[in-house]
Amino acid sequence: SAVISQKPSRDICQRGTSLTIQCQVDSQVTMMFWYRQQPGQSLTLIATANQGSEATYESGFVIDKFPISRPNLTFSTLTVSNMSPEDSSIYLCSVETGMNTEAFFGQGTRLTVV
Amino acid sequence: QQQVKQSPQSLIVQKGGISIINCAYENTAFDYFPWYQQFPGKGPALLIAIRPDVSEKKEGRFTISFNKSAKQFSLHIMDSQPGDSATYFCAAGAGNNRKLIWGLGTSLAVNP
Numbered sequence: 527s528a529v530i531s532q533k534p535s536r537d538i539c540q541r542g543t544s545l546t547i548q549c550q551v552d553s554q555v556t557m558m559f560w561y562r563q564q565p566g567q568s569l570t571l572i573a574t575a576n577q578g579s580e581a582t583y584e585s586g587f588v589i590d591k592f593p594i595s596r597p598n599l600t601f602s603t604l605t606v607s608n609m610s611p612e613d614s615s616i617y618l619c620s621v622e623t624g625m626n627t628e629a630f631f632g633q634g635t636r637l638t639v640v
Numbered sequence: 641q642q643q644v645k646q647s648p649q650s651l652i653v654q655k656g657g658i659s660i661i662n663c664a665y666e667n668t669a670f671d672y673f674p675w676y677q678q679f680p681g682k683g684p685a686l687l688i689a690i691r692p693d694v695s696e697k698k699e700g701r702f703t704i705s706f707n708k709s710a711k712q713f714s715l716h717i718m719d720s721q722p723g724d725s726a727t728y729f730c731a732a733g734a735g736n737n738r739k740l741i742w743g744l745g746t747s748l749a750v751n752p
């Protein structure tokens with residue numbers, strides 16, 4: 527298993543600003559994922575972040591808007607840049623351990639852009 | 641295009657009843673089918689998962705039934721309890737592509 531600490535848990539931000547979300551894992555993991563989840567909705571994958579390589583973004587998400595860092599095997603950040611109210615959502619960090627494709631999630635960051 | 645279709649969107653069950661949530665998939669390359677449970681304000685947590693080499697897996701009150709030919713799998717919650725009230729997501733993954741494809745979720749309410 528893996529324990530994931532995500533910070534901040536929530537924030538209210540002004541439009542046009544940027545927020546960096548941190549994800550810390552208690553063990554080394556190869557693959558980390560960043561998701562967005564609208565309240566009451568399903569999860570949408572933003573990007574996959576592997577240590578030592580560029581993040582791989584899903585369709586509809588670009589690096590300029592959601593830059594990701596993965597400096598080591600236990601930590602990653604996601605920045606939501608130049609925010610607009612449409613970016614208001616819950617952002618979730620997820621890691622995968624072992625060969626069973628089991629994914630563990632942080633508690634999420636609830637972002638409100640005003 | 642929704643690759644994993646989940647139903648129903650919401651479900652109300654009486655305490656002690658059976659909750660059944662269904663998912664259907666299209667991609668025959670999928671070989672891993674987990675169910676996640678999510679409480680408000682929390683991230684999803686793995687509940688139970690199955691691979692296509694078995695047709696059923698049971699863990700406590702939770703059972704996954706898998707029908708490979710029909711490309712369907714379902715979650716059964718036996719003796720449903722108010723504490724089971726949550727949103728349930730099915731997902732599917734394929735081999736070395738470790739991304740999960742998610743269903744849209746089912747909001748389950750278990751009445752006392």
